[in-house]
Amino acid sequence: MKATAAIAVNVFRESVRDKVLYNLVLFAILLIGASYLIGQLTAGQDVKIIKDLGLTATRVFGLFIAVFIGIGLVSKEVERRSVYSLLAKPIHRYHVVLGKFAGLALTLLVNVAVMGVALYAVLAYMGWNVDADVQRAWGAPALDPAIGKAVALIFVELLLTTAIALFFSTFSTPILSAAFTFGLFIVGHFSADLRNFDQVLDSPGAVFLARGLYWVLPNLAQFDVTEQVVHGQPVPAGYVAIAVAYAALYIAMLLVIATAVFSRRDFK
Amino acid sequence: MSWALTTDQLTKDYRVGFWRPRPYRALDSLTLQVGAGEVFGFLGPNGAGKTTTLKLLMQLVFPTSGRAEILGRPVGDLTVKRRLGYLPENPYFYDYLTAEELLSYFAALLGYPPDERKKRAARLLDEVGIAGERRLPLRRFSKGMLQRVGIAQALLNEPEIVVFDEPMSGLDPLGRRDVRALILRLRDRGCTVLFSSHVLSDAEALCSRVAILAGGRLIASGDLTEMLAFRARGYELVVAGVDEAVIARAAPDARCVRIGPSRYTLELPLDPPPDRLLGALTAAGGHIVSLNPVRGTLEDFFVERVRSAGVGEGRASVWEAQR
Numbered sequence: 001m002k003a004t005a006a007i008a009v010n011v012f013r014e015s016v017r018d019k020v021l022y023n024l025v026l027f028a029i030l031l032i033g034a035s036y037l038i039g040q041l042t043a044g045q046d047v048k049i050i051k052d053l054g055l056t057a058t059r060v061f062g063l064f065i066a067v068f069i070g071i072g073l074v075s076k077e078v079e080r081r082s083v084y085s086l087l088a089k090p091i092h093r094y095h096v097v098l099g100k101f102a103g104l105a106l107t108l109l110v111n112v113a114v115m116g117v118a119l120y121a122v123l124a125y126m127g128w129n130v131d132a133d134v135q136r137a138w139g140a141p142a143l144d145p146a147i148g149k150a151v152a153l154i155f156v157e158l159l160l161t162t163a164i165a166l167f168f169s170t171f172s173t174p175i176l177s178a179a180f181t182f183g184l185f186i187v188g189h190f191s192a193d194l195r196n197f198d199q200v201l202d203s204p205g206a207v208f209l210a211r212g213l214y215w216v217l218p219n220l221a222q223f224d225v226t227e228q229v230v231h232g233q234p235v236p237a238g239y240v241a242i243a244v245a246y247a248a249l250y251i252a253m254l255l256v257i258a259t260a261v262f263s264r265r266d267f268k
Numbered sequence: 269m270s271w272a273l274t275t276d277q278l279t280k281d282y283r284v285g286f287w288r289p290r291p292y293r294a295l296d297s298l299t300l301q302v303g304a305g306e307v308f309g310f311l312g313p314n315g316a317g318k319t320t321t322l323k324l325l326m327q328l329v330f331p332t333s334g335r336a337e338i339l340g341r342p343v344g345d346l347t348v349k350r351r352l353g354y355l356p357e358n359p360y361f362y363d364y365l366t367a368e369e370l371l372s373y374f375a376a377l378l379g380y381p382p383d384e385r386k387k388r389a390a391r392l393l394d395e396v397g398i399a400g401e402r403r404l405p406l407r408r409f410s411k412g413m414l415q416r417v418g419i420a421q422a423l424l425n426e427p428e429i430v431v432f433d434e435p436m437s438g439l440d441p442l443g444r445r446d447v448r449a450l451i452l453r454l455r456d457r458g459c460t461v462l463f464s465s466h467v468l469s470d471a472e473a474l475c476s477r478v479a480i481l482a483g484g485r486l487i488a489s490g491d492l493t494e495m496l497a498f499r500a501r502g503y504e505l506v507v508a509g510v511d512e513a514v515i516a517r518a519a520p521d522a523r524c525v526r527i528g529p530s531r532y533t534l535e536l537p538l539d540p541p542p543d544r545l546l547g548a549l550t551a552a553g554g555h556i557v558s559l560n561p562v563r564g565t566l567e568d569f570f571v572e573r574v575r576s577a578g579v580g581e582g583r584a585s586v587w588e589a590q591r
Contacts (some may be wrong), residue, residue: 006376010362017364084356085421088326089377090349266329268282 003095004102011103015069025111028061029118036122047126047138048230054119055150055226062112062158063185069107070165071177073100074262079174083267094259097166101255104162108155116151123147139232149240150229156247157223161185163254164218170262188220218250269303272429272460273325278334280320294320296484297334302462302477307455309471309492310464311570312481318464319357321481322433325462326354338429350378353427357434357464359418363407367393367417370406371424378425392420397446411438419447423454430454432463436470448474468566478566480573487577488569495569500561503542505534510554518548535562 015021035053042049074096077083086096123143140146164184168177194217197210222243225235278298281291295317302308310318323329325336327344341348361370371389372382380388393402396416401409409417415438422430435451436444451461451474465471471478472492479489488495505522507515508531515524515532522545523535536542546556 002379003377006373010365010373013369014362014364080360081356081358082360082362084323084326084328085354085359085361085374085418086377087328088349088352088354088356088422089374090346090379091377092346264330266282267323268329 003089003091004099007091007096007099008102008106011073011100012106015104015107018069020068021065021107021111024061024064025114028057028115031057031061032115032118032122036126047123050119050122050126051144051147052226052230054115054122055147055154055229058112058115058119058151059154059157059224059226061115062108062154063161065111066104066108066158066161067165067178067181067185069104070162071169071174071181073104073166074169075172075174075177078267081267087267093263097170097255097259097262101162101166101251104166105159108158108162112151112155112158116148119147119151140229144229144232146225146229146235149235150225153223153225153240153243156244157220160218160220160223160247160251160254163251163258167254167258167261170258171265184218185220188218189224190221191217191219192221219246222246269306271301272304272306273300273302273336273338273462275300275321275325275336276334278321278324278336279332280317280324280329281332293484295324298481298486300479300486300489302460304460305455305458306476307451307461307474308463309475309478310462310481311466311468311471311478311566312464313466313574315483316481317484318466318481319433320484322354322431322462322464325431350425351428353422353425353430355415355418355422355430355432355435358411358437359414361406361414361417361421363405366403366405367398367409367420368402370417371421374421375424380424388424389420392423393417395423395450396420412440412443415439416443419450427459429460429462432461434465435463436465436467444470468570472566480570482574482577485577488573492566496563496566500538501564501568502538502562503536503559504562505536505542505545505559506557507532507534507549508555508557510549510552514549514552514554518552519545531557 032050032054035050035057036046038049038053040046074083077086077096083096087093120143127141127143161181165177165181168180172180191214194210194214198207201207201210225239227233228235275298278295278300279293280295281293283289284292298317298321310321312318320329324331325338325343336343338345338348339351365373368386368389371392372385375385375388376382390399390402393399396419398413398416398420401413406414406417415435419432419435422432432451435447439447448470451463454461461474463470463474475492477489477491478495480487506527508528510532511530512524512526512532515522515534519534519536521537525533525535527533536545542559546559550556
């Protein structure tokens with residue numbers, strides 16, 4: 001546990017000293033801020049635009065952080081040979097995998113929280129600037145607690161994405177890992193469609209394959225509740241709990257496989 | 269002698285090639301013992317299998333067959349790792365950390381509490397001579413400074429056995445002298461030191477025993493003094509008070525070099541023994557200044573063994589040419 005924590009703290013330290021991270025977060029905050037101006041251009045849709053753009057910016061920039069830091073977590077250690085001194089210490093290889101994941105999770109937590117606070121700040125300013133009569137016409141209040149749920153689900157989705165990036169990072173090059181992770185992220189947002197392939201396909205083989213892929217590929221669409229939040233629809237706590245449980249199971253599975261791969265690997 | 273480290277038929281094959289991978293034997297049936305408290309040199313030309321062996325001992329790679337034990341336990345055992353220090357070849361550390369932070373991080377992995385981490389980091393950076401640069405990011409460090417940081421991190425846990433892969437690499441003459449002194453200090457503390465090198469003078473200066481690898485195979489191992497004692501390849505005689513004509517008559521096969529007025533150095537073969545020559549020179553009024561056996565150097569021994577083993581011929585030639 002201590003070894004895992006030490007590695008996690010080191011990953012966090014690496015992240016916060018990385019200028020790329022600051023650029024990404026700054027850009028995300030600027031975009032969230034700019035959503036206020038974009039909202040001004042629309043008639044009566046301003047708060048929806050801010051929520052939509054703010055949550056999307058949080059997801060997209062969080063994705064960049066998760067992927068670009070995640071893919072280098074293990075592969076960079078191996079490529080630069082710093083893994084030699086690390087593994088010579090009295091630690092198991094699974095400590096490295098878990099520590100790296102925990103470190104990036106901590107980084108993401110801080111960054112998503114910063115982006116979430118920025119979004120709430122813009123919305124609070126919006127609410128403060130607009131008449132109560134206009135606000136009553138909005139589907140949901142500017143500071144809707146459901147935004148917190150949406151941000152939390154984005155964080156969970158990013159954790160899953162981090163686990164995917166880390167998994168590929170244990171045996172692949174950073175470029176391939178990035179390509180695989182981005183690919184899976186995109187596919188993961190459409191994987192639910194694979195379940196209903198029997199309605200559009202006649203071939204039992206293709207349907208079987210689609211069903212198989214549906215069960216294997218991560219279902220990331222369930223973490224995106226932007227539409228519900230923007231339109232003031234409720235996001236039930238039960239739904240959030242199931243999504244979190246699904247992510248926890250999937251992450252655990254990925255980390256177990258990543259550990260198995262990493263533990264058997266030769267560092268030539 | 270009790271053994272700090274043993275290997276038994278340790279073999280490592282790598283798979284090379286992308287489309288049709290084939291095995292490449294990097295290390296072939298290495299059986300070796302390193303005694304507790306000794307400085308053991310692991311020698312060989314580039315690609316001999318030295319680094320592969322050390323990586324096997326650190327479980328950075330896994331053996332194809334055979335086994336290795338450190339301090340009586342299988343390699344990779346955490347109780348062993350706690351008593352072990354390792355310096356990889358051309359070490360690289362995290363750019364974004366300072367030397368002090370790196371050592372504190374590794375000390376945390378070794379299980380030391382925060383205040384102890386700082387103390388150890390400060391003491392070791394001082395010991396390796398970079399205390400003044402402890403707060404400098406490692407990305408600003410030269411190769412030699414990184415090597416010193418690497419040595420410091422290997423000694424954080426006051427190990428009973430240290431494994432250094434090319435410890436002199438990247439160091440200037442002062443640095444080499446410091447590391448030599450450090451290795452001797454470790455030996456005096458009772459620490460077992462195993463280090464690989466292709467710089468034979470380092471091994472000659474530091475080691476009690478050596479092993480020579482070439483082409484992944486062990487081609488010689490043993491006590492350095494015993495190895496070189498048998499390597500006398502002749503005598504060097506310094507004689508005064510005789511002229512060159514007398515020497516030419518008494519020792520027609522000797523190579524004679526004039527080093528002063530009526531003073532000569534003679535290089536004599538091992539056989540026949542020089543007794544008769546000494547008698548003849550003294551009878552002719554000569555004065556024997558000195559007579560010393562000419563010992564083969566480790567370099568001579570090394571090149572001869574690598575060649576006679578018929579492995580790494582090309583590599584040995586390259587290495588010889590680089591001397």
